[in-house]
Amino acid sequence: MGITEARGIITREVKYGDTSRILTVLTQELGKISVLAGGVRTNKSGLLAATQLFSYVSLQLFQGRSKSLYKINSGEILEAFSPIRESLERMAYAAYFCDIANYVVQEEAPEPEQLSLLLNSLFMLSQDKAPYEQIKAVFTFRTLAIAGLLPELSICGICGRKEEISYLDLRSGCALCSACGEKKQSGAVHTGEAVLQAAAYISLAEPKRIFSFQLPEHTLLYLSELGDCCIEHWLEHKFQTLDYLKQIKALEG
Numbered sequence: 001m002g003i004t005e006a007r008g009i010i011t012r013e014v015k016y017g018d019t020s021r022i023l024t025v026l027t028q029e030l031g032k033i034s035v036l037a038g039g040v041r042t043n044k045s046g047l048l049a050a051t052q053l054f055s056y057v058s059l060q061l062f063q064g065r066s067k068s069l070y071k072i073n074s075g076e077i078l079e080a081f082s083p084i085r086e087s088l089e090r091m092a093y094a095a096y097f098c099d100i101a102n103y104v105v106q107e108e109a110p111e112p113e114q115l116s117l118l119l120n121s122l123f124m125l126s127q128d129k130a131p132y133e134q135i136k137a138v139f140t141f142r143t144l145a146i147a148g149l150l151p152e153l154s155i156c157g158i159c160g161r162k163e164e165i166s167y168l169d170l171r172s173g174c175a176l177c178s179a180c181g182e183k184k185q186s187g188a189v190h191t192g193e194a195v196l197q198a199a200a201y202i203s204l205a206e207p208k209r210i211f212s213f214q215l216p217e218h219t220l221l222y223l224s225e226l227g228d229c230c231i232e233h234w235l236e237h238k239f240q241t242l243d244y245l246k247q248i249k250a251l252e253g
C-alpha cells in the first residue's frame with residue numbers, strides 16, 4: 001500500500017473513541033477526504049500540532065482496509081493560523097467558511113480555486129487584514145461564483161438594461177434594474193447599486209485583488225448578510241455554523 005502526500009486545510013474534526021479524531025481535510029491533490037488521526041489527542045503524539053482545526057498542513061497518508069478513510073503516517077504544519085484559535089469570534093467565522101467549503105467540495109474531486117479562496121480567507125482572518133464582515137462577503141460571493149451559481153450582476157435579467165441595477169431576485173436568480181425591480185411583486189430584494197457592484201467585483205476580480213475594495217460599514221454589513229442569504233438560497237442548504245456565528249457576535253457586540 002503506497003503513501004500519498006497531500007496538502008490541505010483541516011476543515012472539521014469529530015472525536016472518535018477516547019484518543020482519536022476523524023478529520024475532514026480539503027486537499028489540493030485529492031479534494032475532500034476523511035482522515036483518521038489515531039491517538040493524536042494524547043500528548044505523546046507529535047502529530048497533535050499537525051492535525052489542528054483550521055491549519056494548513058502537509059500530510060503523508062495511507063489507505064487502510066476502508067478505502068474511504070485515510071490514515072496519517074506523518075504530518076507537517078505549513079501554516080498554523082494560530083490567531084484564529086485564540087478568539088471565539090474568529091473561530092466562528094472560520095467554522096462557517098469551512099462548513100460552506102465542505103459542502104461545495106466533493107470527495108476526491110480537487111477544487112483548487114475553492115481551496116485557495118479558503119486559504120486566503122483564513123489568512124486574512126488570522127491577521128485581521130480586513131473587517132471580518134468583508135472577509136465573509138468575499139468568501140460567500142466568490143464561492144457562489146466558483147460554483148457557477150452567481151448570476152450576471154451588472155445587467156437586468158428582464159429588460160437587459162445595464163444601468164441602475166439595484167435589485168436581486170433570489171427566486172429566479174437574477175439582478176434587476178430599478179424599473180423592473182419596482183414592478184416585481186415579490187421575491188426581489190432592493191439592494192442598492194453599490195452592493196451589487198461590490199458583489200460583481202468579488203465574483204470577477206483577480207484572486208490577489210479580491211479583498212481590495214472599500215465600502216461604508218453599514219453597506220459592508222448588508223453585503224455580508226446578503227451573501228449569507230444567497231448562499232442559503234442557491235446552495236439550498238442551511239448552515240448551522242451561521243447561527244453559531246450570530247450567537248457569538250451577539251455576545252461580543
Ligand SMILES: [Zn+2]
Nearest residue numbers: 156159177180
Ligand atoms: Zn430591467
